[in-house]
Amino acid sequence: MPEYRWNQTDLAEEFDRAAEYIHPQYLAVQDAILDLLAEAGATRGLIVDAGGGSGRLAQRILEQCPASRLLVVDQSVAFLEIAARRMAPFGARGGVLTARLQEGWTSQLPEPPVAIVSMSAIHHLDPGEKRDCYARCFRALAPGGVLLNGDEVRDPIPAAYRQHMLNWSTWKNEQIAAGRLSEAMAENWRRWEERNIVHFDAPRKSGDDCHETIEAQLGYFREAGFTHVDAPWVRAMWAVLRGVKSGAEE
Numbered sequence: 001m002p003e004y005r006w007n008q009t010d011l012a013e014e015f016d017r018a019a020e021y022i023h024p025q026y027l028a029v030q031d032a033i034l035d036l037l038a039e040a041g042a043t044r045g046l047i048v049d050a051g052g053g054s055g056r057l058a059q060r061i062l063e064q065c066p067a068s069r070l071l072v073v074d075q076s077v078a079f080l081e082i083a084a085r086r087m088a089p090f091g092a093r094g095g096v097l098t099a100r101l102q103e104g105w106t107s108q109l110p111e112p113p114v115a116i117v118s119m120s121a122i123h124h125l126d127p128g129e130k131r132d133c134y135a136r137c138f139r140a141l142a143p144g145g146v147l148l149n150g151d152e153v154r155d156p157i158p159a160a161y162r163q164h165m166l167n168w169s170t171w172k173n174e175q176i177a178a179g180r181l182s183e184a185m186a187e188n189w190r191r192w193e194e195r196n197i198v199h200f201d202a203p204r205k206s207g208d209d210c211h212e213t214i215e216a217q218l219g220y221f222r223e224a225g226f227t228h229v230d231a232p233w234v235r236a237m238w239a240v241l242r243g244v245k246s247g248a249e250e
Contacts, residue, residue, distance in 0.1 A: 010184065011078070011184060011185075011188065012053075012054065012076060012078035012079045012081075012082060013078075013082065014181075014182045014184055014185045015053075015054070015185065016053075016054040016056070016079075016082050018175075018180060018181050018182070018185055019054075019056060021175040021180040021181060022172065022175070022181070022185070022189070023120060024168065024171050025235055025236070025238045028235065028238075029119055029120075029150035029233075029238055029240065030056070030057050030060055030119065030150070032150060032232075032233040032240045033057065033117050033119065033148050033150050033240060034060060034061065034064055036146070036148050036232060036233075036240060036242060037061065037065065037115055037117070037146070037148065038064075038065075040115065040146040040244070042114045042115035042145065042146050043064075043065035043067060043068055044065070044067040044068060044114065045067075045068065045069065045111075045113070045114040045142070046068075046069050046070075046071065046109070046110070046111055046112075046113040046114060047061055047065070047068050047069070047070050047071075047113055047114060047115045047116070047117060048070075048071050048072075048073060048109065048113045048115070048116045048117070048140075049061075049070060049071070049072045049073065049116075049117050049118065049119075050073050050101055050105075050116055050117070050118040050121065050122070050133075050137070051073065051074055051101055051118050051119075051120075051121025051122060051124075052072035052073060052074055052083065052117075052118070052119070052121075053072075053074055053076065053079040053082075053083065053121070054079045054082035054083050054086065055070075055072050055079075055080075055082065055083030055084075055086040055087055055094075055096075056086070057117065057119050058070040058072050058083060058086070058087060058094065059086050059087060061117070062087065062090045062093055062094060068093070069092075069093045069094070069095075070087065070090075070093065070094050070095070071094075071095045071096070071097055071109070071110075071113075072087075072094075072095070072096045072097070073096075073097045073099050073101070073105050074096070074097075074098070074099075074121075075098065075099065075100040075101070077098060080096040080098060083096050084096050097109075101121065101122065101125060101129075101133050102125060102129045102132070102133070102206065104136070105136070106136045106137070106139065106140035109140055111142075112140060112141060112142035112145065113140065113141060113142060113145060114141075114142055114144075114145050114146075115141075115145055115146045115147070115148065116137045116140070116141060116145070116146075116147050116148070117147075117148045117149075117150070118148070118149045118150065118151065119149075119150040119151065120150070120151055120152065121151070122149055122151055123151045123152045123153075123209060123210060123211055123212075124206070124207055124208070124209070124210060125206060125210060126204070126205065126206045126210050127210070127212060127216075129206055130210075130212065130217065130220055131220045131223065131224075134147070134217075134220045134221055134223075134224045134226075134243070135223070135224040135225075137224070137243075138221075138224040138225045138226060138243070138245060141245045142245075143245060143246065143247050144244075144245060144246070144247040145244075145245045146242065146243070146244050146245070147221070147226065147241075147242070147243040147244075147245075148240055148241070148242055149217075149240065149241045150233075150238070150239070150240045150241075151238070151239065151241070152209065152211055152237055152238060153211060153212065153213060153214050153217070153234075153237055153238065153239045153241075154211035154212055154213050154237070155213070155237065156213045156215070161211070161237070162200060164236055164237035165196055165197060165200070165237070166197065167236070168237065169193050169196075169197050172189050172192075172193075176189070192209075195208065195209070196209055211237075214231045214234070214239055214241065217241055218230070218231065218241060218243075221241065221243040224243070225245070225246075226243030226244060226245060227244060227245065227246045228242075228243070228244040229241075229242065229243045229244075230242055
């Protein structure tokens with residue numbers, strides 16, 4: 001998939017190295033997902049990281065949930081090469097699957113997962129694609145399984161959403177000024193600023209930052225069939241959205 005911007009080895013490796021400086025809530029979102037997996041009792045069996053990139057979250061789950069197995073799904077071969085190296089010490093407990101979240105990736109899962117997690121990936125899907133993705137997740141999960149999406153969300157008040165985006169842009173510019181991002185990553189984020197700050201009101205298409213509100217996405221969870229939906233963790237423009245599938249067979 002050479003047209004995909006993250007399917008470039010150098011850029012994928014730079015993002016992996018700088019992730020905590022690019023995303024101001026990076027570790028906090030991961031911590032929340034880990035806590036919620038434990039709360040749900042979803043620490044034994046297959047866990048899928050949808051759009052899991054270079055496997056940073058997968059590695060933490062494998063470390064903290066020794067009875068788990070992790071499958072990282074992503075469309076970037078460059079990211080998955082990093083993920084495979086990162087999970088190599090865990091042997092057969094870790095694996096990767098090259099697939100787009102917009103397509104039928106769940107049909108390739110080896111068994112129904114006890115949990116599907118995602119971080120900073122699903123916001124790139126347009127509204128219809130999000131609906132379809134959440135519906136696939138629901139159908140794929142084992143009874144009693146949980147979906148946890150730690151992602152960027154849109155404040156329902158436009159001025160507040162714009163301010164959140166400006167604050168994030170300021171954060172990234174501070175990281176660039178401090179020399180924490182390579183020139184390639186700095187240029188990538190300058191293009192992000194052009195798309196999202198300069199052209200704040202421009203229409204969004206699949207692959208862009210298609211941010212939606214928490215309530216809109218929880219509505220998609222309900223449409224998919226999840227019986228319990230909420231956002232147990234929210235901070236600025238980041239949230240963890242949770243959907244629990246009924247324990248009875250559908």
